[in-house]
Amino acid sequence: MRGNFLSFVKKESLHILRDKRTMLVVMLIPVVLMILFGFAISTEVNNINVAVVVSERTDGISDAVERLAQNDYFTFKGYISEDDIDPWLRSGKVGAVVVFASDFDRRKEQAAQGIDTKPIIQLIVDASNVNTAGSATAYLQSVLLGSASQQAMFETRMLFNPQMKSAYNFVPGIMGLIFILVCAMMTSVSIVREKEVGTMEVLLVSPVRPVKIIFAKMIPYFAISCIVLVTILLLARYLLGVPMTGGVWGIFSLSLLYLMLSLALGLLVSTIATTQMAALLISAMVMMMPILMLSGMLFPIENLPKFFRVVSNIVPARWYIDAVRKMMIQGLPIVAVWRNCVILLAMTVAILGVSLKKFNDKLE
Amino acid sequence: MSDIVISVRDLTKRFGDFTAVDRISFDVHRGEIFGFLGANGAGKTTAMRMLCGLSYPTSGSGSVAGYDVRTEGEKIKRHIGYMSQRFSLYNDLTVGENMRLFAGIYGLGAKQTEERTVELLDRLNFSSERNTLVGSLPLGWKQKLSFAIATIHRPEVVFLDEPTGGVDPVTRRQFWELIYEAAEAGTTIFVTTHYMDEAEYCSRVSIMVDGEVRALDTPARLKQQFSAESMDEVFSTLARGAQRGE
Amino acid sequence: MRAFIVLVQKEFLQIRRNSFLPRLIIAFPILVMLLMPLIMTMDVRNVNVAVVDLDRSTTSRRIASHIEASEYLTLAQTISEYPLAIGALEQGDVDVIVQIPSNFERDMLVSSPERISITANAVNATKGGMGMQYIVQTIARTLVELRGEKSPAKLSELVTIENRYNPTLNYRHYMIPALMIILFILICGFLPALSIVGEKESGSIEQINVTPVSRFTFTLSKLVPYWIIGLFVVTVAMLVARLVYGLVPVGSVGAIYLGAMLFILTISGFSLTIANFSETMQQTMFVMFFFIMIFMLMSGLLTPVDSMPLWAQRFTTILPPRYYIEILRSVYLKGTTIAELWLNFVALGIFALVFNTLAALTYKKQA
Numbered sequence: 001m002r003g004n005f006l007s008f009v010k011k012e013s014l015h016i017l018r019d020k021r022t023m024l025v026v027m028l029i030p031v032v033l034m035i036l037f038g039f040a041i042s043t044e045v046n047n048i049n050v051a052v053v054v055s056e057r058t059d060g061i062s063d064a065v066e067r068l069a070q071n072d073y074f075t076f077k078g079y080i081s082e083d084d085i086d087p088w089l090r091s092g093k094v095g096a097v098v099v100f101a102s103d104f105d106r107r108k109e110q111a112a113q114g115i116d117t118k119p120i121i122q123l124i125v126d127a128s129n130v131n132t133a134g135s136a137t138a139y140l141q142s143v144l145l146g147s148a149s150q151q152a153m154f155e156t157r158m159l160f161n162p163q164m165k166s167a168y169n170f171v172p173g174i175m176g177l178i179f180i181l182v183c184a185m186m187t188s189v190s191i192v193r194e195k196e197v198g199t200m201e202v203l204l205v206s207p208v209r210p211v212k213i214i215f216a217k218m219i220p221y222f223a224i225s226c227i228v229l230v231t232i233l234l235l236a237r238y239l240l241g242v243p244m245t246g247g248v249w250g251i252f253s254l255s256l257l258y259l260m261l262s263l264a265l266g267l268l269v270s271t272i273a274t275t276q277m278a279a280l281l282i283s284a285m286v287m288m289m290p291i292l293m294l295s296g297m298l299f300p301i302e303n304l305p306k307f308f309r310v311v312s313n314i315v316p317a318r319w320y321i322d323a324v325r326k327m328m329i330q331g332l333p334i335v336a337v338w339r340n341c342v343i344l345l346a347m348t349v350a351i352l353g354v355s356l357k358k359f360n361d362k363l364e
Numbered sequence: 365m366s367d368i369v370i371s372v373r374d375l376t377k378r379f380g381d382f383t384a385v386d387r388i389s390f391d392v393h394r395g396e397i398f399g400f401l402g403a404n405g406a407g408k409t410t411a412m413r414m415l416c417g418l419s420y421p422t423s424g425s426g427s428v429a430g431y432d433v434r435t436e437g438e439k440i441k442r443h444i445g446y447m448s449q450r451f452s453l454y455n456d457l458t459v460g461e462n463m464r465l466f467a468g469i470y471g472l473g474a475k476q477t478e479e480r481t482v483e484l485l486d487r488l489n490f491s492s493e494r495n496t497l498v499g500s501l502p503l504g505w506k507q508k509l510s511f512a513i514a515t516i517h518r519p520e521v522v523f524l525d526e527p528t529g530g531v532d533p534v535t536r537r538q539f540w541e542l543i544y545e546a547a548e549a550g551t552t553i554f555v556t557t558h559y560m561d562e563a564e565y566c567s568r569v570s571i572m573v574d575g576e577v578r579a580l581d582t583p584a585r586l587k588q589q590f591s592a593e594s595m596d597e598v599f600s601t602l603a604r605g606a607q608r609g610e
Numbered sequence: 611m612r613a614f615i616v617l618v619q620k621e622f623l624q625i626r627r628n629s630f631l632p633r634l635i636i637a638f639p640i641l642v643m644l645l646m647p648l649i650m651t652m653d654v655r656n657v658n659v660a661v662v663d664l665d666r667s668t669t670s671r672r673i674a675s676h677i678e679a680s681e682y683l684t685l686a687q688t689i690s691e692y693p694l695a696i697g698a699l700e701q702g703d704v705d706v707i708v709q710i711p712s713n714f715e716r717d718m719l720v721s722s723p724e725r726i727s728i729t730a731n732a733v734n735a736t737k738g739g740m741g742m743q744y745i746v747q748t749i750a751r752t753l754v755e756l757r758g759e760k761s762p763a764k765l766s767e768l769v770t771i772e773n774r775y776n777p778t779l780n781y782r783h784y785m786i787p788a789l790m791i792i793l794f795i796l797i798c799g800f801l802p803a804l805s806i807v808g809e810k811e812s813g814s815i816e817q818i819n820v821t822p823v824s825r826f827t828f829t830l831s832k833l834v835p836y837w838i839i840g841l842f843v844v845t846v847a848m849l850v851a852r853l854v855y856g857l858v859p860v861g862s863v864g865a866i867y868l869g870a871m872l873f874i875l876t877i878s879g880f881s882l883t884i885a886n887f888s889e890t891m892q893q894t895m896f897v898m899f900f901f902i903m904i905f906m907l908m909s910g911l912l913t914p915v916d917s918m919p920l921w922a923q924r925f926t927t928i929l930p931p932r933y934y935i936e937i938l939r940s941v942y943l944k945g946t947t948i949a950e951l952w953l954n955f956v957a958l959g960i961f962a963l964v965f966n967t968l969a970a971l972t973y974k975k976q977a
Binding site: 039045090095119129144156162276277280299322336 | 628629630634638645646648649650651655656699700701702725726727728729730731732733734735737738739742743746769770771772773774775776777779780781783784796800804808811888889890891892893895896897899900903904907908912913914916917918919922925936939940942943944945946950951
């Protein structure tokens with residue numbers, strides 16, 4: 001029987017390896033995601049185009065504009081007239097316009113002495129991009145008026161991520177997503193495909209027990225995921241410089257648990273769906289969307305409305321991503337996330353139980 | 365010359381190192397039922413696909429209905445009907461909708477389509493099933509429907525790839541009656557089959573082994589040539605030397 | 611022409627007969643437009659702060675109460691020892707720790723006191739950074755107030771700020787156009803590809819290939835239904851945005867539809883091209899997913915293109931959604947006109963033409 005089982009595994013592996021394009025894509029997705037998040041995408045604002053409106057160019061204004069042009073955050077796009085403000089903002093040529101009051105120099109002097117405190121600068125910001133608008137106004141104010149630094153009074157520390165790389169935060173999210181994609185989606189589609197084409201019946205009449213056939217189908221996907229897992233960990237460590245001081249083995253073991261959970265989910269979907277299209281759509285809607293939206297991968301869970309915060313508790317990726325984050329970036333040992341481990345284990349057992357039962361019921 | 369509908373000379377198809385069809389040559393006459401026999405993997409389907417303009421020949425030449433298979437595939441398609449080995453109508457459309465679709469594709473107008481649909485359904489005794497989803501029909505009916513749709517535009521030649529695979533003897537008989545009717549109406553039939561009894565119904569038969577045509581004649585003369593009792597024996601004699609298995 | 615008509619009818623019949631698709635096409639856009647804006651917010655709020663008060667003075671208590679009163683900060687706990695606070699931070703119960711040194715109040719009156727230490731959890735860099743900023747500002751304001759000095763906050767009084775086009779800085783209004791594009795990509799990107807590959811797998815495409823129908827007609831017959839569905843999706847999305855989130859385009863609805871027509875055509879054409887190169891649904895799915903991932907992450911839907919390094923910004927010029935998101939956001943929020951955005955429309959037009967020609971040309975009736 002053992003020989004039979006192995007021959008099934010071999011057949012499945014060959015089947016998967018033959019589709020070189022899918023393999024290539026599966027291997028490429030994590031690499032590209034890591035590079036994009038690591039080097040291309042950033043939620044921080046680091047370039048805003050600014051234009052300036054003045055009635056006359058005084059020394060004070062020139063100084064301010066000079067500081068603006070020197071600043072890395074801003075690109076000075078030139079002096080424009082008042083009529084140009086709307087068209088320039090509307091067409092997206094600039095993200096903010098600075099309007100200096102007339103006799104700026106004198107009034108700034110008066111303001112400093114506390115004589116006259118009427119506004120002397122107007123900032124018009126393109127707030128259609130909320131991300132940039134807030135930071136733009138804050139930076140512009142301090143650059144233009146050279147606000148006094150209160151920093152001296154504080155000693156600040158950024159724990160775990162001193163260089164403030166947003167990529168760190170995404171690595172666990174990417175892992176949570178990829179394994180569901182590879183394990184759950186690929187297995188469910190490939191099982192349903194055999195049902196659709198009719199080869200499943202041929203397999204089921206063979207002397208091998210049905211459950212073994214299913215496990216044989218899962219093993220190659222499990223192997224692929226392990227390769228992907230190692231790739232991601234290597235990239236995270238050496239390309240993005242994620243510290244991982246908490247020990248790689250903890251992350252590895254937890255990930256193996258999550259892989260099994262994903263495979264169990266795939267099996268569950270395959271017992272529900274009758275066509276490949278349905279399997280794909282169920283995987284996409286019921287698994288991918290919640291991971292993207294409710295797992296804290298992109299949007300922090302504490303920001304969610306109450307209802308979604310409650311719902312997010314049943315998304316396995318949420319517990320996995322949270323634990324990996326703690327281990328990978330904060331360097332906590334696996335015992336520190338025991339709660340997440342227990343929850344994931346319970347979910348795995350439950351899903352596997354339900355799907356095996358459904359699978360056997362179908363056979364009756 | 366106009367009597368010859370299909371003419372093939374040294375037609376070859378290679379996939380990498382593998383020669384699926386190896387320099388085959390033959391002619392098919394108008395109104396004939398031309399049986400195209402061979403074991404699984406002998407290259408029948410590949411040869412047929414080249415004649416239908418679904419696949420480019422690697423070398424050699426061929427013409428169907430007066431058009432070159434190499435360069436005029438799309439013109440050929442206007443004059444032929446094709447029924448694939450694998451059922452390939454739309455399972456999620458009804459009988460009538462499938463007919464309407466293919467009639468429309470071949471450029472039949474609404475009125476013509478209706479006439480042909482009624483006529484074909486009538487001939488198949490199918491009129492009551494017009495609004496049935498094709499997917500829910502039994503296999504034998506599906507195959508008869510495929511044949512009807514392959515002839516909906518009254519093509520000069522109809523290519524049938526193992527049309528009776530997997531159906532019961534009664535349905536096979538009915539199917540061959542349809543083939544005869546079409547042939548009598550002047551349509552040339554090019555048919556591949558496994559069943560040697562069906563080979564007996566053909567006007568002429570060619571037998572392919574390992575990508576080559578090894579024999580071609582009327583069933584009677586083939587039996588004589590190989591001093592065999594039946595086509596089955598003729599086929600066994602030829603197929604024994606085959607290199608390619610299943 | 612007749613062939614085209616019956617083919618389009620066939621597509622619609624197939625979609626209608628599918629047990630899943632009609633529900634998907636109607637429910638998915640509504641659900642996404644209803645729920646996602648509630649979820650997609652990157653606003654940094656609810657920063658949990660722990661105060662380690664070693665001073666136990668009026669000043670330190672005032673700082674804590676100001677933190678509590680802040681809109682963005684939540685005073686999670688007051689802890690006596692720093693290590694305990696670090697433990698809470700590691701567990702994720704606290705985001706920022708503020709430690710006020712002993713004798714802070716006394717020293718402050720005399721000379722320069724020991725510095726207040728602020729420790730932020732920067733695993734989420736944005737949250738850590740913003741949290742830090744809020745705290746520094748809050749405490750600085752408290753101290754200034756206590757000293758009774760002329761507030762440097764006066765500086766900000768010298769500047770008036772106009773948040774034009776989105777005065778309340780509503781994040782939802784910013785994300786809704788992006789959501790609409792995600793919807794188009796998912797619906798009009800996946801479905802046409804799956805429909806072609808489905809025909810390949812079921813074998814029905816062979817029955818089509820053996821007919822004289824031209825590959826342009828066939829490709830067009832696959833495009834038109836999804837084009838119509840796409841326009842239905844735009845309409846639904848715009849209605850939900852208006853009725854639920856009160857977002858009404860400032861610019862012309864015509865510009866939005868024109869952009870949608872071009873964009874949907876582009877994305878469906880792209881989808882069909884991928885399908886022509888694929889054999890199985892699984893393969894199609896993964897290849898599409900790969901590209902869609904790049905489209906969604908790199909086009910400026912979720913993060914600003916301007917924040918990317920130059921090489922990445924150059925790369926975005928070949929991504930169609932980049933042009934449509936610019937159109938949608940500017941028309942929706944700023945009322946930008948077609949004339950001002952003509953370059954984006956031309957770019958989309960070119961993409962639509964290229965991808966659909968490619969889709970027709972790579973469709974092989976004869977192998």
